[in-house]
Amino acid sequence: MQMYSEPLNDDIFVDFIHSVYVETDRDSLKGEALELTDSRETVYNSNRGYQSTSYHRGTPNASEDGLESIERVVESCYEYASVFLEKKFSASIHKMSWWLNVNRNGEFNVPHNHGRCDLMGLYYISAPPQSGRLVLERNDGSSYSSLYDNEPGGRHIEIDPVEGRLYLIPGHLWHWVENNLSSDPRISIAINIYLHE
Numbered sequence: 001m002q003m004y005s006e007p008l009n010d011d012i013f014v015d016f017i018h019s020v021y022v023e024t025d026r027d028s029l030k031g032e033a034l035e036l037t038d039s040r041e042t043v044y045n046s047n048r049g050y051q052s053t054s055y056h057r058g059t060p061n062a063s064e065d066g067l068e069s070i071e072r073v074v075e076s077c078y079e080y081a082s083v084f085l086e087k088k089f090s091a092s093i094h095k096m097s098w099w100l101n102v103n104r105n106g107e108f109n110v111p112h113n114h115g116r117c118d119l120m121g122l123y124y125i126s127a128p129p130q131s132g133r134l135v136l137e138r139n140d141g142s143s144y145s146s147l148y149d150n151e152p153g154g155r156h157i158e159i160d161p162v163e164g165r166l167y168l169i170p171g172h173l174w175h176w177v178e179n180n181l182s183s184d185p186r187i188s189i190a191i192n193i194y195l196h197e
């Protein structure tokens, strides 16, 4: 009979998703976001819905576009992310950019990543039922093997976003957004955080 003893196991190279509720008046945010879709043209990246131009912290263009309430919640997200990064990674933010996503019925985002962004933030202004889950895809070498085939969440993770919550996710992860099957828009703020130039 084979004898086994003292097995040791560590999970290595784990990733995370961190989420927190950010108290704010979401009706104002929704109003500002929808108004922007009328006054400013979309940009085209991974979106098959509306995506605003990128705004940068400390520049006046977001206020000029009537996004005062949105700017305030972005600032709250920035403050929370600063404390999170300091506590978890002993890191501080070098710069940040953000934009708005509005997916109406039938709209979605194709698989993409955010380049060399270090930490992604996603704040959900509006996420009605059936408006599309956020899907995160594992993108290391395990993508080419079968080891995690039978492990729930081993390949990709679907997140049903909750309105009013900020999600912080490692910037290197590939992700996409499912088709919005709701008649109401799905509205989020995406934030790119960089620790270096």
Ligand SMILES: [Fe+2]
Binding pocket: 112, 113, 114, 175, 190
């Ligand atoms: Fe994205």
